[in-house]
Amino acid sequence: MSEPVFTLGQRVRIIDRTPSTHHRVPAYAKGQVGTIERICGVHGDPEKFIRGSGQPPQRLYRVRIPQTMLWEAYDGGPNDMLDIEIFENWLELAT
Amino acid sequence: MTEHDHDHARTFQPDHAEPTSEAAQLGLALRELLLEAGHYSVEEEQTMIAAMQGASPENGAKIVAQAWTNAPYKARLLDNGANAIRELGFDLDPFEFTVMDNSKNIHNVIVCTLCSCYPRSLLGMSPAWYKSSSYRARIVREPRAVLTEFGVSLSDDIDVRVHDSTAELRYMVLPQRPAGTDGWSQDQLAALVTRDSLIGVQRELGTASTVGD
Numbered sequence: 001m002s003e004p005v006f007t008l009g010q011r012v013r014i015i016d017r018t019p020s021t022h023h024r025v026p027a028y029a030k031g032q033v034g035t036i037e038r039i040c041g042v043h044g045d046p047e048k049f050i051r052g053s054g055q056p057p058q059r060l061y062r063v064r065i066p067q068t069m070l071w072e073a074y075d076g077g078p079n080d081m082l083d084i085e086i087f088e089n090w091l092e093l094a095t
Numbered sequence: 096m097t098e099h100d101h102d103h104a105r106t107f108q109p110d111h112a113e114p115t116s117e118a119a120q121l122g123l124a125l126r127e128l129l130l131e132a133g134h135y136s137v138e139e140e141q142t143m144i145a146a147m148q149g150a151s152p153e154n155g156a157k158i159v160a161q162a163w164t165n166a167p168y169k170a171r172l173l174d175n176g177a178n179a180i181r182e183l184g185f186d187l188d189p190f191e192f193t194v195m196d197n198s199k200n201i202h203n204v205i206v207c208t209l210c211s212c213y214p215r216s217l218l219g220m221s222p223a224w225y226k227s228s229s230y231r232a233r234i235v236r237e238p239r240a241v242l243t244e245f246g247v248s249l250s251d252d253i254d255v256r257v258h259d260s261t262a263e264l265r266y267m268v269l270p271q272r273p274a275g276t277d278g279w280s281q282d283q284l285a286a287l288v289t290r291d292s293l294i295g296v297q298r299e300l301g302t303a304s305t306v307g308d
Contacts, residue, residue, distance in 0.1 A: 024261045026208045028235065040191060043263045060262055067238075067255070076239050079254040085262035 004059055004088070010036045011094040012063060014086055023047050025090055033094045034065035037083055045087065058087040150219040154185055155267055156288035158194075160281040163272040169196075172269070180217070187217055190265040195258060197298065202253050203268045204242065204295030206234045207260040214265035218293060225294065235259060245296040268295040273302045 006012055016031035024046050039061055044054020067080040074080070114120055130137060158180055162169035172179040176192035192214065195203035207213065208231045213221035224230050234241045238255045242248075249255065258266050270292040276284060291297035 024209060026259070026261065028208075029259075040264060046262065060264075062264075067257075071236055075237055076255060077251060080238070081254070081256045082235060082259065083256060084259040085264055087262065 004039050004061075006036050006039075006061060006088070006091060006093075008036050008039065012036060012061075012091045013094040014063065015090050015092055019047060021047060022050050025086060026084075028070060029063075029065070029084055029086070032065050032070060034063040034069075034084075036061050037064040038062040040085065043087075045089070058089055060085055060087055061091065062086075063091070147216060147219075150216050152218050152288070152290035152293060153285070155214075155218050155290075155293045156285040157281070158183060158185070158267070159269060159288045159293070160285040162194075162269055163284055164281055169269075176267070185217055187214055187265055189263075190214070191263055192217070193258075193264045193266050194269050195256065195266060195295075196269045197271050197295075199271075200253055201256060202242075202247070202249055202295065202298055203256045203258060204234060204238060205258050205260060205266040205268060206231055208232070208235055209261055212260040212265065214267060217265075218267070218290065222290065222294075242296065242298075245291070247296065247298045249298075267293050270298070270300055273300045275302055 011033060012035070013033050014025060014029050014031065018030075039059070042057045042059050045056065045058045046054070048054045048056075062083050063086050065082045065084070066078060067076055067082055068074045068078050070082055114123060129135060130140075158172065161183060162172050168179065168182070171182075172194050173196055176194045177187060177190075179194075180187065180192055195205075197203055206225075211221060211226040211231070213225065215221065230241070235257050238257050239249055242255075260266055270288065272284070273287060276287070287300045287302060289297055289300065292300055
């Protein structure tokens, strides 16, 4: 597997798409912008496991999103965070 | 009807029902096909069931007590949880075991919004509420309100971090060591650690009733 495409602290957008099959990105996270909190190794692609062996594998990241960006009228401060695991093929650089 | 009916009625317990739903039948059929095709053996299945039954929050408590009393171990645990718990004889393979450290100003809480992912082979079965759609939906959207319902009131200077376990990581919270436990043994410390504190719906651990247990 090649080097990680994204680096720690980089701003990324979680791609907003909805495959008809099993995938691991909850609706609330789609289209959201966060930062790379952790680079988590390479794993079988859950979208490929349903019809085989999970190949090619995907690198996994943890993306940190401020809660105030996720929810309107969030009942907490700007430092409350949501950390979520997202595969590389669901991320793009955010400007 | 006989004169024994009343005794029978008092002691009668129904057998586990035979599976009748389509999903249950499908599960049984799938298991038999997997065994027949040699994907795993009955022995391996028994070993796995035994391991699952041996898992409990006490395993997590041992890990926490080690981290509280051994700073280099704590650093290794936070850096690479999977490797660090192997030192204590635990293994969560193939998942990446990830430990989140509570501190004076940070509170961590775990959820799996998509299903109910949980480090089950380490901590045992997850509680029913962890799997409920209400917890899964609300803890990401209004964690402070949900934590209050669990009895955790967080002041404004404590930041909340919600961890949504969507893929290959399995999480455990490292609660803070309670004050007044200097010099306690690891066994005494481990007895303070609760399942809920490992998920993050409890923040303060009691010290009252455990010494000498």
